[in-house]
Amino acid sequence: MAEKPEASELSEAAAFSQIVDSEIAAAQRFVALLEREQQMLIKGEVDDLLDLVREKNGIAAELVRLAAQRKRLLSASGLPDDRQGMAAWFAAHSGASSVHSVWSALLAVAGQARELNRVNGELIQERMQNNAQALEVLLGSNAAANLYGPDGQSAPPSGRRISDSA
Secondary structure (H helix, E strand, C coil): CCCCCCHHHHHHHHHHHHHHHHHHHHHHHHHHHHHHHHHHHHHCCCCCHHHHHHHHHHHHHHHHHHHHHHHHHHHHCCCCCCHHHHHHHHHHCCCCHHHHHHHHHHHHHHHHHHHHHHHHHHHHHHHHHHHHHHHHHHHCHHHHHCCECCCCCECCCCCCCCCCCC
């Protein structure tokens, strides 16, 4: 006859599951913002990006807080607060298969967020390069090269000035 898990083990698993469920919900909100950001970058609708970044930062802070709670649970069990600690926790709580499935779901959402963030970074880099090229065309290649001096400060425009004596 199989032994029943102790009440403390069940409450630890429930607490762990609750934290991971919260992490999943926050990570899914983060993914939704990353998807919205990607669409804005593709369409060139950058006016609301600052607000979106503020939202992303708020969710990122929430994710950090939740991860810290999860790590405290691992540490309280005498385990390292990394993937090896997670594997050891699952080995010690073999009856917590539902926690294992939510953990797998969290890893999947985190992978999706990482990929979206990578693509968005590339889109931002591309947009910055396009803006730099457009600025160079608008100012003339010589003037664009002299926008900033060696000290990083704005350099005065070339010595050419519009003469009002003409």
